[in-house]
Structures are given as structure tokens and as C-alpha cells.
Amino acid sequence: MFFAIPNWLLPAPTDIFHEAVNGWDSYAHHLLSTSNLAVVGFVIGVSVGLVVSISLHLLPSVRQAVYPLLILSQNIPIIVLAPLLVIWFGFGVLPKIIIITLVCFFPIVVATLDGFRQTSPDLMHYMRMAGASKSQLFRKLEIPHALPSIFSGLKIAATYSVMGAVISEWLGANKGIGVYMTLAQSSFRTDRVFVAIVFIMILCLIFFAIIIGLEKVMLKGRRGKDE
Template sequence: MLVVILLLVLWEASSRLFVIPAWLLPSPFTIMEEGLSSWSNYAHHLVSTTKLSIVGFVIGTSIGLLIAVLLHLMPRVRQAFYPLLILSQNIPIIVLAPLLIIWFGFGVLPKLFIITLVCFFPVAVAALDGFRQTNAEMKHYMYMAGASKRQVFSKLELPHALPAVFSGLKISATYSVMGAVISEWLGANKGIGVYMTLAQSSFRTDRVFVAIFFIMLLCLLFFSFIIALEKFFIKGRAGQEAKS
């Protein structure tokens, strides 16, 4: 926080000292003033982007985790489809988005598809790595004790992979906001992406920075929420196990 405050102070001082035009680079005070005075103009845009990001994040991460579980439990399927998993991330969203609009129109579906595409991959790859790095001696011991494959997965591999899964969730949490904004750029009637496009076309640089700051704030809030969940599910459970 101190570093951020220092950067904002230096930015404000530079704007005043070098008399930088507001249309080129507005000062933090000007941006904050615009953000407070124009709240009613973009509040509904912020709500729309937040809802879209959350829904897309939930769908994308759920699909990513499901794919990771299926590929882990079926090694031959993993060998066949893992390259396709990687290739899915090489499709430029700017190229894919117009096709989605042609196929599905300007509704919510193509936007959710874009967010899902950018969110599922980090979770899927992180979960697969977590499953693969499970202690081999513990797996061997459980099989010797008569555990089934399902029991080994639910009681050993899945808990062991939770830190890796949460690492993927942190990445996807920030990607979800980015995907929502990009999808709004390509076709929407509300959202932070729409607000930013309108501000840019009217040369309102201060409003563009307002949109940027709210995008950063959303990413930080989502990231903090995932960290809180991680502490609850991993560190909290570890503390309970230590007490027992």
C-alpha cells in the first residue's frame, strides 16, 4: 500500500510540475474526481461486468477442474487430448470473437464462452500438475492397505492437489475480468468495456483511467477472495489436523 501511495503521489506531483494536459495523462486527483462525480453514469456498467466475470469464472473453473479430473483418471485420454488443451490457448480471442457473434448473436452466450476459454486452462493445468506430484510412496501404501482407486483419489490425490488448484484459481480470477472486458469490447450494450470504448472515442482520458482502475480493483477483489478461500480450505484444515 505504501508503494502504491508513493507512486500516486509522484504521479500527481509530476502532472502539476510538468503541466501535463489532462487529455494526455490526467492526474490521480482528476481521475478520482471524475470517478466520484460520474458514479451514476457507470455504476450499471460495473455491475454488469462484475456479474459476467463471476458467472464466467465459475463456469470456466468448473469445466477446467472437471477436465483435469477426467484426464488424470484416464491416462490414455490425457495423452490424446492434452495437446488439444494447449492448442485451445493459441486461438486469438480477437479472431474467435467475431465467429462467436455470428454463431450465437450478441447475447450473453458468446461472452461467457470467451471468459470460459481463458479461465479453464490455468485451473486444468494446475490441477493436473497437482495430481501428478502426489507422493508416490503414500499412493503405494494406500494401495497396499486395500484402498480403491476412488479412495486414493478422494483421500490423497485431491487434497494434495488443492494448493495447485488454488494457484490456478488465482490466475483465472484475474483472467475472468480481462475476458469480460474483451468480450464487451467486441459487442455489448453495457459493461466496463463498453464504458471504456465510449470514453476513448470521445477522448475522455480521465474516464478511461476510471475504467482501468475499476478493472484493477475487481481483479484484486477476486484475487483476495480466492486467497481467503485458500486459507480456509488448506491452512484451516492443516491446523485442525495438527491439533488432532
């Protein structure tokens, strides 16, 4: 009795697998749309994050004023903000990009600013003594020094971007995994909900792997530098 759980409540893994294979045609375009949205949102979010952190770093007084606001921006629940954005900007792509940007830029800003702040004082001292200008200090020391931190931020942002994309689709879109998920949910197609979950995870992992690959290339030769 106890184990007789109906399929709509908790589908068997085999059912989920079947749906994933057989239903490919019905959700492939959703998948594509979500990955597109996540990539675009990620790129914009990261760019905004980098621009914000670099400007805050170069203008320490502004940094003190703005940093608390950045933290506050992360306290507004996305679930509440998203419908508002839809009201203001409609069902187009803009409110979705705003949501993804909002979740992506914060980890980038925190990681990048920390990276700048932890610049080795010894190397800084050497550069100053050698007569380096402010822009040389920035290009030759601070940026390369912050790169590992920036990559930590990128990894977090990459996984957030997929989440952000799905959430933004929940609230009004005509395609995307978020839409597929909502439809599945309201028609009690639990198997499809699980298919969606699995694909969200796969998407996150792919993004993550790309960032790690990029990190390997760009931080070549840095292993063991900190002992």
C-alpha cells in the same frame, strides 16, 4: 512547453479521482454488469476446467491425445476469436461466457493435472498396500493432495476472468466496463479510461482476495507440510 500536456492526452490523477467520484452514477451499472459476467464466467470456466482435468486424469490415454489440443486452444488470440463468436452466437451473453471460460479453464486444468501428478509416491504406496480402491485413492489422497495446486490455478483464473469479461464486452455489449471504456476512448475521455482501468484492478484484487480467503479456510493446518 514540454510539460504542457493536454488533459485529454494524459489526465492528472486528481481529474481521474474527480471523475471516479462524480461519475459514479454513470458507470455503477457497468461495474455491476461486468462483475456479474466475470463471476458467472469464472464459475463456469472453473467447473469446465475441473471436469476436464479430472476426466483427463482418470483416462491417461485420452489425456495424451487431448492435452496438446488444450494448449492449442490457448494459442488462438482472443481478439480474433471474439468477433467470430459474436458472428456465430450473436450479441447475447453466450459468446461472452465462452470467452471467459476459454481463458479461465486452462490455468485450472494445468494446475490440477500437475497437482494430481505430484501426488506423493510414498502416500500412494501406503494407500495401495492398505488395499484402497481406485475411488478411495482418488477421494482420500489425490484430491486433497491436489488442492493447493488447484487454488493456484483458481487465483490465476480469478484475475483472468475479469480481463476476459472486459474483452468480451468490447466486442459487442450494451453495458459493462468494456463498453464504458470503448465509449470513453472514442470520445477522448481519457480520464474515464483510467477510471475503468482502476476499477478493473480493484475488481481483480477483490476476486483474488476471495480466493485467498477460501484457500485459508480449506487448507487449514497444512502450513509447513513440505519441509
